Amino acid sequence: MFKNLMVYRVGPDWQPTVEQIEDQLAKTVFVECGATQQQSMGWAPPRGIEHAPLIEDIGGHWLLKLVIEQRVLPGSVVKRKTEEMAARIEAETGRKPGKKQTKDLKEQATLELLPMAFTKQSAIRVWIAPAQHLLMIDAGSASRAEEVVTLLIKELAGLNLHLIQTAEAPATCMAAWLMDGVPPEGFSIDRECELKSADEMKSVVRYARHALDIEEVRQHLAGGKAPTRLAMTWRDRVSFMLTDTLQIKKISFLDLVFEGRDSPEKDEAFDADAALATGELCKLIPELIDGLGGEHDFLAAGAALAALPQPAEQALPGAATAAAEPANSAAEPAPWD
Template identity: 45%
Template sequence: MWFKNLQIYRLPAPWAVNADQLETWLAPQAFAACSSLDMQSQGWLSPRGNERLTHVVNQQILLQLSTEKKLLPATVINQVSKARAVEMEEQQGFAPGRKQMKELKEQVTDELLPRAFSIQRSTWAWIDPVNGWLVVDAGSASKAEEVLKLLIKGIPKFPLETLRTVRSPLSAMTEWLVADEAPGGFGIDQDTELRASGEGKATVRYTRHALEAEDVRRHIEAGKQCTRLAMTWDSRISFVLTETMTLKRIAPLDVLKEDSDNMTKNDDERFDSDFMLMTGELNKLLKDLVEALGGQLTENDGSGKAG
């Protein structure tokens, strides 16, 4: 398994916690399916379909947040409510008022909810208590916040910090493009986004297009900055770095795929070996990326607390 997107947070390194402690803390928030009257349910689900809410390989911890949501569009509720309102008007001789319509919609919602379809999605999180990482596989900060909120609620004095670096990704990526050179160990690929900071926020995007140094410099001299940059690390992993320090479109390259194929065993062993390979490689990638951005800002350098 490989995460596709990385929302990155910091923990103490090392963080003195073990899987059994996490099990105890997370158990009260275990996932339970929606009842007939619930619109949504959210909680921890076993990553491997057993009784454990944590899956541990080589001290690396995998969590799975499950979210179930009922599909009951507002248009359906409004359509049924309007039909009921017509019936009510015929019975009482006048159209229902605002309060009656509100009560009517609530009643219709309660009636339709047990018959509504539901969808379920998972959000994966990786905790590295050895090197102090919490990484959520989510394309948006809001999805990651769902994980953080439950962790903060369940873990006493959860020592979570936002990852902050000396140089912002925005300024660093822009400088790399001006110099037409990535930091050591990294390469610049063919996708990028340059955006102006003015009111119009004029934006130029290159997609699978060679980045001509002169063209890029001209845009930057006109006031644009790099907000997204496709990169390769150590010829092993490709990704897109964003201005918010999110890594997107994570993809292991051929050399890692070959390593994974060489470890092919049964499903459980393959899952564990893939997870161990992913966490090992991402650990090194994140370390090198933080160094390329000037190192991590600590609490003493400013407010770094998450949440």
Template identity: 55%
Template sequence: MFKNMIIYRIAPGWSPDLQVLEEALSKTPFAECGATQERSAGWVPPRGEQHGPLAESVAGQWVLRFMTETKMLPASVLNRKVCEKAEALEKRDGRKPGKKERRELKDEAKLDLLPMAFTKQGSMWVWIDPQARFLVLDTGSQARADEVVSLLVEGLPGFALALVDTQTSPQAAMAHWLMTQEPPAGFSVDRHCELKSPDESKAVVRYGRHPLDIAEVRQHVEHGKLPTRLAMTWDDRVSFVLTEGLQIRNVDLLDAVMDGAGADDRGFDTDVAIATGELSRLIPDLIEALGGEGRTGLGAGLPAALASSTTGPRGAPADSHPGEQPF
């Protein structure tokens, strides 16, 4: 549960109401793809119980589950079917189909093949902290996150979101931690990182299971390579990888957390309580380590490549994020 995290701040104008949330989710329940339907998406009961609630509250934390199903139709199979139809048309009419006709043949071929296609299902955990006013999505894909955010914003009155932003960019902070070997209080730097050149070469250096407190790593940063991923541990309780876009990936609750829960205690409520309990403390500590919320500029005393950087993830301005929904 929550192996990846994209974190949003919920606007203060929204009044949390679990019943209102349940009613909103019930308007878009998940249903399996129909015979000629390529994709289906919607909400399912988080506990996995048929006809159960779509929004569960555990220890004051709200948990949802978003499900998708996609028909798997290989391009080679579709192209072969189109060619068969084009050959049949040529034999019948004595001419090759034009571009418009070929597009129509492709649509026909897809409709013929979809009922026989295999399906692939995927799900995403969604966590709402109504008191701290965070929305956390268990995905590393901004496109998938945008889909869920759009559904929630459209369905809930006053529900507005913005991706969490920080005073210091994660990239600048990671570079500083690697240069000084002084991670923020409560955190430690682990043995994995990725550094990338911002120039046209896009040269990448990766360290896996390798000490990072070496001169070689500092030299890469001094020469302009920017950290895009850095493995860290918080409070000896949660390990994760921080990305340049302030995503948290590869989340793992460590033995210090799990030792407190016996095998007989494990279940949906226990898993949710443990995960959200730890992560609800990790998130504000990480935000504090990055200077608090609200970008005002990059840190001082960094290499020139970082000090002059004014762009965030995917080339967006430092004070904005892709998919952001302003308040």
């Protein structure tokens, strides 16, 4: 159901109904790319059945699906077509096209080639946990997740999101776990990680299918390298990769999750998979945040900053003397009066 998650905090004032979200998403339903359209993006039924709802409510968890279709047009093909058009013009006029004309030819070549280009589709799942005021995006990169967030904020009236930040930096916590071999309660360290230096060399050391409780890893950490990825397992139920930007990648549900679970019928598979995934991850995410020192409270931090004593204004030279002298109505007005 989910492979990668970026976790966002939803503002407390956003409390829509499923029906309201359905109506708002219906304004941007997915439509395949037109003949000369390079990309199309829109919402589609999460269940994968035509004309099904655009939002599914599974046990109080809301699921959406964004579909993105792109026309695959290699740059080398466009370049060759542009050069052919430029050569034809040069043969007819005796003059080689300039920069502006070449740019126009490139745009023309793209438009002519697009209808013949293949298309590829990808889908991004969005999971909203309204009771927890969380929104998760199953995206492989931060840039793709931000693209989805921009669309969500545009489509869903009143939605306010911010990427969850923890009190302790994930890289700092991962380094401590690797150094002393003691991860948070309920978590264990697996056999994969990436360490990167912060200097200009940006040296990288990767371990795969390798024990990490070794002196070599601790030496890298002591030498200034910081973890950027660390494979972990939560309560022998879910394995995942934690990154230094608090992305949860490579999510995999382990055998313990499926014990005693009957194989669902085809029509019920979506509901069963969604219930399993949201049920497990809805417990994992808060425990992971707690293991990273808890969620950074922006409101409390702002209030504390506002409560700090404000620095006194620096007195201008001679100000004390002027204040001590009695006011003189005959004195010349100050230049700023």
